[in-house]
Amino acid sequence: MNYVFDNDKAIYLQLAQELTSDIISGKLKPGNKIPTVRELAVLASVNPNTVQKALNELEKNSLIYTERTNGKYVTTNVEIIDQFKDKIIYEKLDTFLSDMKNIGISDKEINTYLSKMKGKNNETNRM
Amino acid sequence: MNYVFDNDKAIYLQLAQELTSDIISGKLKPGNKIPTVRELAVLASVNPNTVQKALNELEKNSLIYTERTNGKYVTTNVEIIDQFKDKIIYEKLDTFLSDMKNIGISDKEINTYLSKMKGKNNETNRM
Amino acid sequence: MNYVFDNDKAIYLQLAQELTSDIISGKLKPGNKIPTVRELAVLASVNPNTVQKALNELEKNSLIYTERTNGKYVTTNVEIIDQFKDKIIYEKLDTFLSDMKNIGISDKEINTYLSKMKGKNNETNRM
Amino acid sequence: MNYVFDNDKAIYLQLAQELTSDIISGKLKPGNKIPTVRELAVLASVNPNTVQKALNELEKNSLIYTERTNGKYVTTNVEIIDQFKDKIIYEKLDTFLSDMKNIGISDKEINTYLSKMKGKNNETNRM
DNA sequence: GTGGTCTAGACCACA
DNA sequence: GTGGTCTAGACCACA
Numbered sequence: 203m204n205y206v207f208d209n210d211k212a213i214y215l216q217l218a219q220e221l222t223s224d225i226i227s228g229k230l231k232p233g234n235k236i237p238t239v240r241e242l243a244v245l246a247s248v249n250p251n252t253v254q255k256a257l258n259e260l261e262k263n264s265l266i267y268t269e270r271t272n273g274k275y276v277t278t279n280v281e282i283i284d285q286f287k288d289k290i291i292y293e294k295l296d297t298f299l300s301d302m303k304n305i306g307i308s309d310k311e312i313n314t315y316l317s318k319m320k321g322k323n324n325e326t327n328r329m
Numbered sequence: 330m331n332y333v334f335d336n337d338k339a340i341y342l343q344l345a346q347e348l349t350s351d352i353i354s355g356k357l358k359p360g361n362k363i364p365t366v367r368e369l370a371v372l373a374s375v376n377p378n379t380v381q382k383a384l385n386e387l388e389k390n391s392l393i394y395t396e397r398t399n400g401k402y403v404t405t406n407v408e409i410i411d412q413f414k415d416k417i418i419y420e421k422l423d424t425f426l427s428d429m430k431n432i433g434i435s436d437k438e439i440n441t442y443l444s445k446m447k448g449k450n451n452e453t454n455r456m
Numbered sequence: 457m458n459y460v461f462d463n464d465k466a467i468y469l470q471l472a473q474e475l476t477s478d479i480i481s482g483k484l485k486p487g488n489k490i491p492t493v494r495e496l497a498v499l500a501s502v503n504p505n506t507v508q509k510a511l512n513e514l515e516k517n518s519l520i521y522t523e524r525t526n527g528k529y530v531t532t533n534v535e536i537i538d539q540f541k542d543k544i545i546y547e548k549l550d551t552f553l554s555d556m557k558n559i560g561i562s563d564k565e566i567n568t569y570l571s572k573m574k575g576k577n578n579e580t581n582r583m
Numbered sequence: 584m585n586y587v588f589d590n591d592k593a594i595y596l597q598l599a600q601e602l603t604s605d606i607i608s609g610k611l612k613p614g615n616k617i618p619t620v621r622e623l624a625v626l627a628s629v630n631p632n633t634v635q636k637a638l639n640e641l642e643k644n645s646l647i648y649t650e651r652t653n654g655k656y657v658t659t660n661v662e663i664i665d666q667f668k669d670k671i672i673y674e675k676l677d678t679f680l681s682d683m684k685n686i687g688i689s690d691k692e693i694n695t696y697l698s699k700m701k702g703k704n705n706e707t708n709r710m
Numbered sequence: 711g712t713g714g715t716c717t718a719g720a721c722c723a724c725a
Numbered sequence: 726g727t728g729g730t731c732t733a734g735a736c737c738a739c740a
Contacts, residue, residue: 209651211337212723220431227433249725290432295446298425306354307418312443319422339730366713376732381714389643397463398712398739465591466738474685481687503740544686549700552679560608561672566697573676593715620728630717635729652724652727 205246214252217242218259225265225276226287236266236274332373344373344383352392352403353414363393363401459500468506471496472513479519479530480541490520490528586627598627598637606646606657607668617647617655 205220207213224230236242239257243250257274260266264282268274277283302312334343351357363369366384370377384401387393391409395401404410429439459474461467478484490496493511497504511528514520518536522528531537556566588597605611617623620638624631638655641647645663649655658664683693 210339210342214723215337223428223431227431229433252724255723287432291429291434291442294425294428294432295442298421299443299446301350301421302418304350304354305414305417305421306356315418315422316426316439316443319426341730365711367711377713378715378733379731382730384713395713397714400712464593464596468738469591477682477685481685483687506739509738541686545683545688545696548679548682548686549696552675553697553700555604555675556672558604558608559668559671559675560610569672569676570680570693570697573680595715619726621726631728632718632730633716636715638728649728651729654727 205248213248214255215259217246217248217253217256221256221260222263222265222286222290225260225283226290230276232276232278232280232283234276236276238273332375334373340373340375341379341382342386344369344375344380345386348383348387349390349392349413349417352387352410353417357403359403359405359407359410361403363403365400459502467502468509469513471500471502471507471510475510475514476517476519476540476544479514479537480544484530486530486532486534486537488530490530492527586629588627594627594629595633595636596640598623598629598634599640602637602641603644603646603667603671606641606664607671611657613657613659613661613664615657617657619654 242253369380496507
């Protein structure tokens with residue numbers, strides 16, 4: 203996890219997206235315990251309230267659930283994760299393609315750019 | 330122009346990006362007059378001050394210039410526009426690819442998804 | 457006359473200052489006819505209303521007077537011009553020295569800078 | 584800090600210049616916390632939005648940086664401050680000398696005036 | 711009619 | 726409490 207936040211968007215939303223990525227990618231597996239709010243707060247150099255707000259987003263999407271006094275866990279319902287993964291991929295693709303279109307880049311050009319860049323983008327980590 | 334704003338980001342930044350897209354894509358051509366601050370405010374259902382702030386962003390990037398009492402115009406310096414276009418394409422590609430990577434999508438899968446979706450994304454308009 | 461205006465200040469005030477300089481320096485001599493409002497407007501690439509407003513400033517300071525239907529003239533009262541010259545020199549010096557002081561430049565340093573720069577500032581024309 | 588504004592120039596620009604002077608002169612030192620937006624608004628008898636706009640100017644010039652929710656601080660990069668100081672001194676000298684020239688004051692006369700006035704200008708505070 | 715500035719006041723994210 | 730955004734509305738310089 204590489205917590206560098208973009209000033210243009212609320213931190214709690216960016217954090218929620220990072221954590222969602224971790225679940226979707228399998229980095230955090232079904233049933234895994236999520237680090238405590240305080241641990242995450244330290245990891246992300248962020249106020250616990252902000253972490254709480256981020257985790258609420260995940261819970262709203264049923265990606266995690268809370269065991270009272272025991273902690274928060276990744277859902278064991280693989281269906282939900284898979285569906286969410288599909289939804290996010292679709293959204294990101296859609297946004298990417300319509301952005302390219304708005305900028306005036308044809309499908310053909312997209313392919314050219316993509317083949318140029320693949321394998322080179324190891325530095326950044328935005329979502 | 331389709332001004333639907335996302336709650337997650339400052340309106341003035343989203344508006345600035347829409348207008349930047351319009352210039353980069355050639356929809357607004359070098360030397361073209363930008364609609365007046367007040368016109369844009371009405372079009373985007375937003376306060377004139379917010380439009381001002383958005384246009385300041387474009388002016389900061391030298392994409393537009395102001396003729397006192399006359400209006401604002403797209404730069405006639407094609408170089409600047411081209412360079413900005415390249416910069417934005419690079420950034421969007423980079424973000425897209427690292428997002429996909431974070432989600433756990435391989436380059437091969439990206440290609441599959443892309444060929445499925447191309448030509449279908451006519452609804453949305455985000456940047 | 458070199459009419460390049462600074463965006464940070466009203467044009468009519470800048471124009472008034474240019475014209476005041478011309479009188480104070482003797483470029484426009486006592487009794488000389490001032491170019492017409494329209495001529496000045498063309499020279500300065502400015503609206504006649506703006507020239508009018510600038511000339512009002514000079515008239516307010518008694519540096520020029522209007523002969524109905526005949527035009528505007530530099531005052532023949534040399535006293536007034538001399539006093540105004542003194543006043544402006546004093547103000548400019550005062551502003552300059554207090555600016556330098558605020559920036560933290562000592563009198564000694566001012567001298568060093570001045571001897572370095574004298575004779576070199578032929579390009580600019582601000583007032 | 585002495586916040587008296589001149590009607591001829593935008594308040595936010597004058598405020599920006601005052602604060603720039605404070606940094607350049609060392610009155611506000613590298614790393615120092617800038618008074619809060621609201622404090623400055625009260626000090627300058629000005630709207631907080633106007634202060635924001637002024638501070639944006641300083642941030643644009645990298646003289647200050649913002650710590651989210653924590654406040655704004657003078658840059659710790661002394662290089663930047665020194666370069667900006669040089670730039671401003673040069674500009675002020677250049678303006679001063681060309682103004683004097685336009686008024687018809689010779690270099691020799693400037694020296695005479697300067698030696699008369701030095702040490703006497705304690706009242707004013709313009710920049 | 712054009713852009714620019716400013717205010718009063720509200721509301722948000724984050725700590 | 727800190728900075729940031731936004732609105733409604735007023736007023737100015739310039740053409």
